[in-house]
Amino acid sequence: MPQFPLPEIPGKKLGWAIVGLGRLAVSQILPGLVEAKRSRLAAFVSGSPDKAKRLAQVYGLPEKGIYRYQDMERLASDPAVDVVYVVLPNSMHAEYTIRALKAGKHVLCEKPMANTPRECEEMIAAAKTANRKLSIGYRLHYEPYNQALVKIARDTAEMGPTRLILAEAGFSIGDPTQWRLRRAMAGGGSLMDIGIYALQAARYLAGTEPTEVNAQVSSTPNDPRFTEVEENVTFQLRFPGALVANCTSSYGVGVNRFRVCKPNAAAELDPALSYSGLRMRVFRNGGIEERQHPAIDQFQTEMDHFSGCIQDGTDTATPGEEGLRDLRIMMAIYESARSGKPVALPS
Amino acid sequence: MPQFPLPEIPGKKLGWAIVGLGRLAVSQILPGLVEAKRSRLAAFVSGSPDKAKRLAQVYGLPEKGIYRYQDMERLASDPAVDVVYVVLPNSMHAEYTIRALKAGKHVLCEKPMANTPRECEEMIAAAKTANRKLSIGYRLHYEPYNQALVKIARDTAEMGPTRLILAEAGFSIGDPTQWRLRRAMAGGGSLMDIGIYALQAARYLAGTEPTEVNAQVSSTPNDPRFTEVEENVTFQLRFPGALVANCTSSYGVGVNRFRVCKPNAAAELDPALSYSGLRMRVFRNGGIEERQHPAIDQFQTEMDHFSGCIQDGTDTATPGEEGLRDLRIMMAIYESARSGKPVALPS
Numbered sequence: 001m002p003q004f005p006l007p008e009i010p011g012k013k014l015g016w017a018i019v020g021l022g023r024l025a026v027s028q029i030l031p032g033l034v035e036a037k038r039s040r041l042a043a044f045v046s047g048s049p050d051k052a053k054r055l056a057q058v059y060g061l062p063e064k065g066i067y068r069y070q071d072m073e074r075l076a077s078d079p080a081v082d083v084v085y086v087v088l089p090n091s092m093h094a095e096y097t098i099r100a101l102k103a104g105k106h107v108l109c110e111k112p113m114a115n116t117p118r119e120c121e122e123m124i125a126a127a128k129t130a131n132r133k134l135s136i137g138y139r140l141h142y143e144p145y146n147q148a149l150v151k152i153a154r155d156t157a158e159m160g161p162t163r164l165i166l167a168e169a170g171f172s173i174g175d176p177t178q179w180r181l182r183r184a185m186a187g188g189g190s191l192m193d194i195g196i197y198a199l200q201a202a203r204y205l206a207g208t209e210p211t212e213v214n215a216q217v218s219s220t221p222n223d224p225r226f227t228e229v230e231e232n233v234t235f236q237l238r239f240p241g242a243l244v245a246n247c248t249s250s251y252g253v254g255v256n257r258f259r260v261c262k263p264n265a266a267a268e269l270d271p272a273l274s275y276s277g278l279r280m281r282v283f284r285n286g287g288i289e290e291r292q293h294p295a296i297d298q299f300q301t302e303m304d305h306f307s308g309c310i311q312d313g314t315d316t317a318t319p320g321e322e323g324l325r326d327l328r329i330m331m332a333i334y335e336s337a338r339s340g341k342p343v344a345l346p347s
Numbered sequence: 348m349p350q351f352p353l354p355e356i357p358g359k360k361l362g363w364a365i366v367g368l369g370r371l372a373v374s375q376i377l378p379g380l381v382e383a384k385r386s387r388l389a390a391f392v393s394g395s396p397d398k399a400k401r402l403a404q405v406y407g408l409p410e411k412g413i414y415r416y417q418d419m420e421r422l423a424s425d426p427a428v429d430v431v432y433v434v435l436p437n438s439m440h441a442e443y444t445i446r447a448l449k450a451g452k453h454v455l456c457e458k459p460m461a462n463t464p465r466e467c468e469e470m471i472a473a474a475k476t477a478n479r480k481l482s483i484g485y486r487l488h489y490e491p492y493n494q495a496l497v498k499i500a501r502d503t504a505e506m507g508p509t510r511l512i513l514a515e516a517g518f519s520i521g522d523p524t525q526w527r528l529r530r531a532m533a534g535g536g537s538l539m540d541i542g543i544y545a546l547q548a549a550r551y552l553a554g555t556e557p558t559e560v561n562a563q564v565s566s567t568p569n570d571p572r573f574t575e576v577e578e579n580v581t582f583q584l585r586f587p588g589a590l591v592a593n594c595t596s597s598y599g600v601g602v603n604r605f606r607v608c609k610p611n612a613a614a615e616l617d618p619a620l621s622y623s624g625l626r627m628r629v630f631r632n633g634g635i636e637e638r639q640h641p642a643i644d645q646f647q648t649e650m651d652h653f654s655g656c657i658q659d660g661t662d663t664a665t666p667g668e669e670g671l672r673d674l675r676i677m678m679a680i681y682e683s684a685r686s687g688k689p690v691a692l693p694s
Contacts, residue, residue, distance in 0.1 A: 261600035
């Protein structure tokens, strides 16, 4: 049985274990932790001992903070670790999240939460049993440009109601041998990895849940990258009140835009989901206004948000239930594309 | 039987009769004619004699150049008129085009060509019988920004193949009593009037014909503008080789963008279909390049192109067959939206 921790020492930084030292961890998460206010690096869990050692030296992590995957249960007796950040291939999210929860740690799990809704449900149940918090790595919820676009989208007083949302997320994926292109590890193609940002945006901009989805899948024939998973998904979400989102997901081309359309105004982020360099333009009265918002480290902000939730006993803005909801919608998207029919979404 | 005209005097401007003096004619077409090189105003056909007289004074048209709709057959004996430009509500396109052709005149007909493919076929047959040319008012075919985007889209050498097209065309429509919102006169809603630009763009950017369409229709409930026709249509076109176009049509919000997406580059017009002020941006190597193209009078250019075709005996770039093709695809779009299923397009 998990023990209930003593109250945190005020001002203490929570200790984070990073599970999986791939590119995202190395290029974004570790640098983000250095700048963090309420979070600090406390452990690595990695299958690459040499890489872990090198990174431990760079980031000043004592060697006893390096764990192998098979040792992860030992985290239970490491008081330096409060939170585990799961940065593994999608197919490993459920297993490592549940193991970390069972070790008594809070968990931030990268998106997509898992490969199936069933796994998501098991992860949520494990968090409940362990009485630990579970959050999903939806970094854009904590990002000022996206937050400002949400405000514009949901505010009807200034520019009128949002009638249409356009959301596009895609990039040209490289190495055909990477795990993201293996169905067993990734659960799907561009939708699971990058199109999920367009789905997320449609949902947080609408501020309500979609009631129906239509979707179409396509892949360039004979492209070695797309033998197991799809290249493109176009999908359309119906929301209450005839609000519609037309979304595009791609592993073939770069698209990176969220647009909120109102009867006589519009606001757009492009790029919308990059780690930095986001831009907002507001279109109104025949003019274009560029709006600046704070440039932040998105991973630092996301981790500090979660540390704050744990320390302050508040709810994360992106709990496991949010990840589960996306998985259910993504399964409906694939079903619609397969059947060629609209799929109703349960409320 | 129509007579075959004598060869044109070199350098002569062809005489144009404008049928219908609504806003498009008054604000765009008549000013365009003033600047035209191979076209000149020769007649009005109008149901508003006072308006026609006022405009005739402004543009120096002799009063005998003013016809009523019921007099249109008299054009046959007016040697000043070579071409008739049909600028009427959609439901009147077929009738007035056929009457003009029977009067021995060449016809430029505004888009959409008609309300049904059947009418388009009758118009094409009438042009053949009359041995006169029939062109559709697809002004963007003659517009330099769109022509430059076509070149980028179809050129694979410089930036690679086009893998995805995004095309959006929409505006917030005003007066709920206007003919565009009456099904009998307009044939449909936003798709017929403005979404047709997105359909056109997808087709001329792809440079091939779509093989399948999916579509979804939505309208804001209780909006007095959308009691007979649809507000929004999202539609997806599949082209050979897995090229996909995701398109949006709206009478509720302003959208005005064509984007060509390649694996490592993109090019975009926004605005893409306005009468002026078009902008092109090319995205490549992490940078954005703004490209300038000549700013032209689109209606002058379109009319001079058609005058040139008539004088030089060449084919118009936008014949009746092009209008018919769009009508067939738009019917398939409506069918897909109605049935909730993909609709295959005959090749």
